[in-house]
Amino acid sequence: MSKPRVAIFDFACCEGCQLQIVNLEEEILDLLTVVQPVEWREAMSDHSESYDIAIVEGSITRPEDEARLKQIRERAGILIALGACATLGGVNKLKDNFELEDVKRCVYGEAAAMPHLATARVKAVDEVVKVDFKVHGCPINNKEFAAIVRCLATGKTPVIPSYPVCVECKKRENVCRYEYQEICLGPLTRAGCNAPCPSAGFWCFGCRGAVDEPNVNAARDVMARYGRTVEDLKSRMLLFGSRQEFANV
Amino acid sequence: MSRTIDIQVHHVTRIEGHGTIVLNAKDGAIRKIEWQVPEAPRFFEAMVRGRSWEDIQTIVSRICGICSVTHSLAAIRAIENAMNIRGSEQTETLRMLTHYSEQLESHSLHVGYLVAPDLLGQKSVVPLASSHPDLVKTVIRIHRLGNQWMELLAGRMTHPVTLKPGGFARLPAETELRDLQQRLKDIVPALTTLADAVLSLAGKLPAFDRPTEYVGLVNPGEYTFYHGDIGSTDTRETVSPQKFESVVNEYVTPQSTAKWTRWHRDSYAVGSLARYNLNADHLLPLAKETAGRFGLKKGCCNPYMNSVAQVVETVQIVEHSLQLIDRLLTAGIRPERPKVTPKAGDGAAAVEAPRGILFHRYVFDENGVCERANLCIPTNQNHANIQKDFEALVPRIIDRSQDEIRHLLEMLVRSYDPCVSCSTHCLDVEFV
Numbered sequence: 001m002s003k004p005r006v007a008i009f010d011f012a013c014c015e016g017c018q019l020q021i022v023n024l025e026e027e028i029l030d031l032l033t034v035v036q037p038v039e040w041r042e043a044m045s046d047h048s049e050s051y052d053i054a055i056v057e058g059s060i061t062r063p064e065d066e067a068r069l070k071q072i073r074e075r076a077g078i079l080i081a082l083g084a085c086a087t088l089g090g091v092n093k094l095k096d097n098f099e100l101e102d103v104k105r106c107v108y109g110e111a112a113a114m115p116h117l118a119t120a121r122v123k124a125v126d127e128v129v130k131v132d133f134k135v136h137g138c139p140i141n142n143k144e145f146a147a148i149v150r151c152l153a154t155g156k157t158p159v160i161p162s163y164p165v166c167v168e169c170k171k172r173e174n175v176c177r178y179e180y181q182e183i184c185l186g187p188l189t190r191a192g193c194n195a196p197c198p199s200a201g202f203w204c205f206g207c208r209g210a211v212d213e214p215n216v217n218a219a220r221d222v223m224a225r226y227g228r229t230v231e232d233l234k235s236r237m238l239l240f241g242s243r244q245e246f247a248n249v
Numbered sequence: 250m251s252r253t254i255d256i257q258v259h260h261v262t263r264i265e266g267h268g269t270i271v272l273n274a275k276d277g278a279i280r281k282i283e284w285q286v287p288e289a290p291r292f293f294e295a296m297v298r299g300r301s302w303e304d305i306q307t308i309v310s311r312i313c314g315i316c317s318v319t320h321s322l323a324a325i326r327a328i329e330n331a332m333n334i335r336g337s338e339q340t341e342t343l344r345m346l347t348h349y350s351e352q353l354e355s356h357s358l359h360v361g362y363l364v365a366p367d368l369l370g371q372k373s374v375v376p377l378a379s380s381h382p383d384l385v386k387t388v389i390r391i392h393r394l395g396n397q398w399m400e401l402l403a404g405r406m407t408h409p410v411t412l413k414p415g416g417f418a419r420l421p422a423e424t425e426l427r428d429l430q431q432r433l434k435d436i437v438p439a440l441t442t443l444a445d446a447v448l449s450l451a452g453k454l455p456a457f458d459r460p461t462e463y464v465g466l467v468n469p470g471e472y473t474f475y476h477g478d479i480g481s482t483d484t485r486e487t488v489s490p491q492k493f494e495s496v497v498n499e500y501v502t503p504q505s506t507a508k509w510t511r512w513h514r515d516s517y518a519v520g521s522l523a524r525y526n527l528n529a530d531h532l533l534p535l536a537k538e539t540a541g542r543f544g545l546k547k548g549c550c551n552p553y554m555n556s557v558a559q560v561v562e563t564v565q566i567v568e569h570s571l572q573l574i575d576r577l578l579t580a581g582i583r584p585e586r587p588k589v590t591p592k593a594g595d596g597a598a599a600v601e602a603p604r605g606i607l608f609h610r611y612v613f614d615e616n617g618v619c620e621r622a623n624l625c626i627p628t629n630q631n632h633a634n635i636q637k638d639f640e641a642l643v644p645r646i647i648d649r650s651q652d653e654i655r656h657l658l659e660m661l662v663r664s665y666d667p668c669v670s671c672s673t674h675c676l677d678v679e680f681v
Contacts, residue, residue, distance in 0.1 A: 013314075
């Protein structure tokens, strides 16, 4: 069986998720035994117009980027959205809290009308094309990424956790961030990261998006116990675009 | 014989972010030579408005994956300046130590993974794994240490979580610092190996001098990445980071979604070579010796030598970090928790990212809600200088083959270690 051809593409983002792939170090060489990279602008000078798996990082913020993404989708058998900008819209979605004209004027001032500075509402990748798999997080967990690529290369379906970050946080024996009077999104956010933020003394900011069936009532109980409201949670959910997943909460 | 050169490098590879090179020439006459930046802008300065001071560094860290610690530190120190908060000496020392992990990670990635393939005639680091396994292993070792070091102090690789206004969310244990100290001592021979490898290839770096202005942090008696005022090779006067707008003079150009900057001349450069040209007298002994082996002199104006200055800095970073850890262990780690009472204010800060000086400014209301931001990224500050380099370099190499010209221009862009994602992701009122 020939190795699947893999191409990596980036749109509006910080490229930190690609950096996590680089950070696999020698493990990349292991991955190269099951896949063949044919295009990866950040790391290689090669280009290709034919690939089996397309990995897409970043949000879609301009009409021309939408067209480019659709072309990538047409050429790819499997399309993976890489990281929160691609899976949720990520921090880029904060822009959508403002009028586009206001945003452009704020940054570019009098020059805002120049045509090359055009921008549109921010879209996650699956708001433009069909996405087959999502690698969650800001940044992604590179071990999870490697496991997903291995699964796909060997014809298996990767399993993504569908329980909240609190499960992993408790296993690491952390003191709950609410005990420090902080707002933590752990109760509603999809696990799989192994709770690095609460383990380093910081709250979960929901970069992996909502768990499949969030237990909203339990979250309300937690809020009530610590004198917080669901509104507090919602404000923080805006940070990485996970708020949209709770439209009816 | 009529000869037309038409180069369009759409999305230069092996850099962070998207940049395009356009060259059109006929019979030796250059019709168009442009460095274009088509990266999709992300409007961070607009996005942070209305957000609490508590969320600012979490948001702006996302301007750049490879400078995320620097962005977090610039934001945190600007917030502290706005709210008149002073970090403890322990906090400041630990921040410098955390900051150095990013410098080592970024420099080793740039020199080892992105530039080395140019010097060895390859398109990526992948074929080097079989042709030069020892070099690749050395680079991986240094790069991995940078990451593990960042994970220890910042809470994880990329997008730090321990760094907060007022202090650290989690402090390292003294045993962890001792372990880090040992690992830094152990990496020194690998740094020498890397320097040897680059030295053996340094002859392949093009000889191209073009005097320009170099801008970076300066602090008396110190090769600084973190403290000090804004200095320039064009003047002895320095400028406080609180007045950074008078240095950057940002403007919008049709060939770029990132804003460009200028100070005393049409353009200036920031980054390792700028820091070297401003601060080389204050290098620690091993770093100074490394620079001597390359014959790197203060006043060097060959942009391709930026990668060599990065190699020198990897040594400086590790040497200085060993001193910082000594200082921390001698004093002992005191348990401190950040305490901040938000208040109204306007504050700016300057920190050296691996690729050059970075500026952040925020204005807060009395509840600590952000009203305005202004960010100016290192790569923004290099764009105009890259354009001026193109204009000076192309006439000198116009007789060479189209492929060779294209390669030299790509290498030139890469030598600046640009982070274009950063530079548009941050345009302030112009940026970030």
